[in-house]
Amino acid sequence: MIATESLSKRFPRVTALDRLSVDIGPGVTGLVGANGAGKSTLIKILLGLSPATEGRASVLGLDVATHGGDIRERVGYMPEHDCLPPDVSATEFVVHMARMSGLPPTAARERTADTLRHVGLYEERYRPIGGYSTGMKQRVKLAQALVHDPQLVFLDEPTNGLDPVGRDDMLDLIRRVHTDFGISVLVTSHLLGELERTCDHVVVIDGGALLRSSSTSDFTQTMGTLAIEVTDTDTHPDGTRAVRDALAAAGVTLLGTPENAPPGLPGAGHILLIEATGEQTYDTVRDTVADLGLGLVRMEQRRHHIAEVFHPETAASTATAGSTAAAASQAPEVQVR
Amino acid sequence: MSTDTTQIHNIGYRDYEGPRLGRAYARRSLFSQSLRGAYGLGRSAKSKVLPMLLLAVMCLPALIIVAVAVATDLNDLPLDYTRYAIVTQAVIALYLAAQAPQSVSRDLRFQSVPLYFSRPIERIDYVLAKYAAMTSALFVLTAAPVVILYIGSLLAKMDFTDQTKGFAQGLVSVALLSVLFAGIGLVLAALTPRRGFGVAAVIAVLTVSYGAVSTVQAIAGEQGSIDAVSWLGLFSPMTLIDGVQTAFLGASTAFPYGEGPSTGMGVIYLLVVLALVAGSYGALMRRYRKVGL
Numbered sequence: 001m002i003a004t005e006s007l008s009k010r011f012p013r014v015t016a017l018d019r020l021s022v023d024i025g026p027g028v029t030g031l032v033g034a035n036g037a038g039k040s041t042l043i044k045i046l047l048g049l050s051p052a053t054e055g056r057a058s059v060l061g062l063d064v065a066t067h068g069g070d071i072r073e074r075v076g077y078m079p080e081h082d083c084l085p086p087d088v089s090a091t092e093f094v095v096h097m098a099r100m101s102g103l104p105p106t107a108a109r110e111r112t113a114d115t116l117r118h119v120g121l122y123e124e125r126y127r128p129i130g131g132y133s134t135g136m137k138q139r140v141k142l143a144q145a146l147v148h149d150p151q152l153v154f155l156d157e158p159t160n161g162l163d164p165v166g167r168d169d170m171l172d173l174i175r176r177v178h179t180d181f182g183i184s185v186l187v188t189s190h191l192l193g194e195l196e197r198t199c200d201h202v203v204v205i206d207g208g209a210l211l212r213s214s215s216t217s218d219f220t221q222t223m224g225t226l227a228i229e230v231t232d233t234d235t236h237p238d239g240t241r242a243v244r245d246a247l248a249a250a251g252v253t254l255l256g257t258p259e260n261a262p263p264g265l266p267g268a269g270h271i272l273l274i275e276a277t278g279e280q281t282y283d284t285v286r287d288t289v290a291d292l293g294l295g296l297v298r299m300e301q302r303r304h305h306i307a308e309v310f311h312p313e314t315a316a317s318t319a320t321a322g323s324t325a326a327a328a329s330q331a332p333e334v335q336v337r
Numbered sequence: 338m339s340t341d342t343t344q345i346h347n348i349g350y351r352d353y354e355g356p357r358l359g360r361a362y363a364r365r366s367l368f369s370q371s372l373r374g375a376y377g378l379g380r381s382a383k384s385k386v387l388p389m390l391l392l393a394v395m396c397l398p399a400l401i402i403v404a405v406a407v408a409t410d411l412n413d414l415p416l417d418y419t420r421y422a423i424v425t426q427a428v429i430a431l432y433l434a435a436q437a438p439q440s441v442s443r444d445l446r447f448q449s450v451p452l453y454f455s456r457p458i459e460r461i462d463y464v465l466a467k468y469a470a471m472t473s474a475l476f477v478l479t480a481a482p483v484v485i486l487y488i489g490s491l492l493a494k495m496d497f498t499d500q501t502k503g504f505a506q507g508l509v510s511v512a513l514l515s516v517l518f519a520g521i522g523l524v525l526a527a528l529t530p531r532r533g534f535g536v537a538a539v540i541a542v543l544t545v546s547y548g549a550v551s552t553v554q555a556i557a558g559e560q561g562s563i564d565a566v567s568w569l570g571l572f573s574p575m576t577l578i579d580g581v582q583t584a585f586l587g588a589s590t591a592f593p594y595g596e597g598p599s600t601g602m603g604v605i606y607l608l609v610v611l612a613l614v615a616g617s618y619g620a621l622m623r624r625y626r627k628v629g630l
Contacts, residue, residue: 047455049454049455069359069360069457069459072455072456072457073357073359073456073457075455076455077451077452077455079448079451079452079455081448082447082448083447083448083449083451083452084447084449085443085444085447085449086447087380087381087384088380092379096366096370097452097456099362099363099366099370100363100366100367100452100453100456100457100458101357101363101456101457102356102357102358102359102360102362102363102456102457103353103355103357103358104355104356104358104362107353107355107356111353114350114351118350144452148353148357149352149353180349180350181350182350182352
């Protein structure tokens with residue numbers, strides 16, 4: 001879908017992109033980077049709106065330098081910032097944007113009704129946008145990017161400003177854009193955790209250069225660690241200790257105990273980390289806890305988080321080990337959101 | 338096939354296989370949307386009030402003139418076609434001050450511009466569509482009373498050749514006025530995303546410049562320096578139009594003592610007008626280069 005070849009963009013004072021070569025296939029791709037990493041510059045170049053200083057890029061097989069207009073006809077773009085006039089309704093606005101994409105008047109109206117329904121806007125679409133919640137506005141922004149049925153959409157920070165529930169809804173919607181609508185997605189974020197759930201592939205850029213590009217499963221492969229939290233009872237005033245002893249007796253390897261748990265982990269004092277060797281470990285935990293008559297509050301798989309790619313230790317070990325993946329597996333299990 | 342006729346349709350996502358009409362169509366759509374918007378069409382009822390009211394105010398004197406002319410059987414219109422816009426310039430300024438910011442400041446203020454530029458249209462299409470729409474809106478406003486006067490003159494059985502010539506001159510004059518004023522109004526409005534500033538700037542530039550120029554012209558006229566009067570006329574949009582139509586379109590000027598610019602001076606007037614139009618276009622293109630994505 002997208003291919004760049006030593007793409008560079010230099011401004012008088014800063015280098016926004018530095019010989020970036022990356023190949024992005026169909027599906028949902030996350031573009032991760034800190035603020036100023038060059039994400040927006042990359043999107044601008046891919047839309048054919050800003051010439052690259054050097055290197056080449058193509059979108060949908062079309063060269064961005066010569067076919068900007070053709071690309072923009074087949075690609076959607078959802079900007080990061082507010083872009084909706086408050087005094088018109090979502091329907092009017094999206095119809096107008098559909099026509100700006102080249103859809104004839106009747107098709108523009110039909111597609112607008114369809115698209116707004118798909119993003120989850122119903123009766124409220126006839127009311128002025130000024131009265132919408134942030135979540136609804138984000139949906140309108142997404143709708144205007146999808147209304148002309150593009151083959152690819154660029155979503156710039158689509159979860160910005162949303163509360164946790166709105167964030168989850170938006171992430172599900174982005175997933176559906178690919179699975180249900182068949183539109184490939186390039187979504188940018190500086191919140192790494194949320195891309196794990198949504199993306200098939202993650203591209204990490206930093207300082208305008210490619211840090212890593214691989215499938216999401218590579219990033220978050222199962223480490224075989226289970227986190228367990230139990231309740232206390234009258235018979236076992238310290239439930240965590242009781243389970244720990246019982247599990248140790250059952251031959252389960254303990255990876256972390258309340259005493260040596262990594263600092264900063266939520267509920268660190270009550271969480272027991274054990275090594276999961278297979279399906280039977282789950283059964284062992286369940287039976288052990290049940291035998292002791294305790295309540296099992298939590299039993300969850302711990303994964304690598306993409307965040308580890310950005311860890312200071314990781315960055316340091318990347319230089320030595322030469323592989324971010326290897327470094328990530330050595331990094332402590334800390335969830336950074 | 339099931340014989341049961343009731344069924345639930347799963348309206349899943351449907352692809353769009355129809356035509357995509359591209360850049361020229363998008364530019365035309367933006368033009369018509371902006372032109373309609375300049376009269377509040379396709380917008381809220383509230384936004385129709387001012388432009389429609391101003392259009393009515395603009396046409397009312399023409400209707401009265403026509404009524405009087407037909408009733409009293411005049412041989413000539415009491416007000417020239419070319420003079421009408423100068424007499425009603427306050428209405429034109431008010432209209433431009435209200436609608437130019439509406440046309441361009443909104444997109445800037447609400448940051449909708451990137452949505453346009455992420456589509457097939459380019460900066461030049463956006464600027465051309467907005468400029469053409471504002472010009473057309475002003476032309477509708479200024480040409481409507483001229484058309485009413487012309488129809489009235491024919492109803493009053495005035496001399497057909499004279500009236501048609503005057504009417505044609507009037508139309509050319511208001512067309513030139515529309516292009517010039519639209520450019521100035523849009524540039525001023527596009528400078529700021531704040532609508533209020535845009536309104537104030539347009540009114541200030543149009544009315545204050547006219548007031549200042551005609552006052553200084555009057556003083557210069559008192560002192561008998563006719564040359565100075567002509568040169569001063571270059572410094573306000575309305576006196577520019579006045580000068581051009583006096584020199585080339587057989588109009589009688591509103592300058593002091595009825596002394597309009599000579600034909601040679603008229604060429605300079607025309608050049609200044611064209612330079613201002615080109616300058617407005619250039620300024621708009623520059624402005625939008627900065628607000629891309």
